[in-house]
Amino acid sequence: MLIALTPGLIFGWSFFALLLLGGGSLLLATLRNVRLLYRARSWPTTTGIVRQAELSEREDADGNTYRFRLEYVYVVDGETLIGREVFPGSDREWNGSMPRMADRYPQDGRVIVHYDPTHPDRAYLNIHPWNESNTGRLGISIICTLAGTFGIAVLLSHTP
Known part of the structure; x- marks a missing residue:
């Protein structure tokens, strides 16, 4: 069965995929910083x-x-x-x-x-691992990752 690729569907997939990838990348970078700062304590x-x-x-x-x-x-x-x-x-x-x-x-x-x-x-x-920068980045990355995941799940549920 072929799926009609409408501009709205293409935009939706692109938007939510970018949210998921961007949020996931930011999450990994933030966790890397936190891990580095925990090591820096020694x-x-x-x-x-x-x-x-x-x-x-x-x-x-x-x-x-x-x-x-x-x-x-x-x-x-x-x-x-x-x-x-x-x-x-x-x-x-x-x-x-x-x-x-x-x-x-x-x-x-x-x-x-x-x-x-x-x-x-x-x-x-x-060397405090949860400085303002890391806590802000963590919050933004979780929101973006969840929004991207939710958006893709909705798109998948409405795709025949």
């Missing part, structure tokens, strides 16, 4: 100094969003290293919580740096 620490701390602002349809660019230096086994992330991906994020982060890490301030002993150039300042 990493050694050293003291670092914030060399650069810059808060940028932009306005979008939802209001103001911010980006916090950070650069800190730390020493491991006599080698001076530069870190840029508070937590995985923080150097690429724009969101409303960045001013609080800027307050926590002022220019020339001392910070505790958690570094990967096998790759000392990988370091984070905040």
Whole structure:
């Protein structure tokens, strides 16, 4: 039996498949970050100094969003290293919580740096696995994944 591929059916399948794939990909990336941060809890620490701390602002349809660019230096086994992330991906994020982060890490301030002993150039300042970024991403990814799954299930139930 042939199924008539109407524009609405094609759009529905495409839309829900994208929701499912996008939500699933975001879910996997978030869980990877959480797993990394749980491992980081056992990493050694050293003291670092914030060399650069810059808060940028932009306005979008939802209001103001911010980006916090950070650069800190730390020493491991006599080698001076530069870190840029508070937590995985923080150097690429724009969101409303960045001013609080800027307050926590002022220019020339001392910070505790958690570094990967096998790759000392990988370091984070905040190793709490369920930081604001991960909890927000987890919520969005679950909603998208469920909506995509539900949409595909509805389409399948109405396909002869």
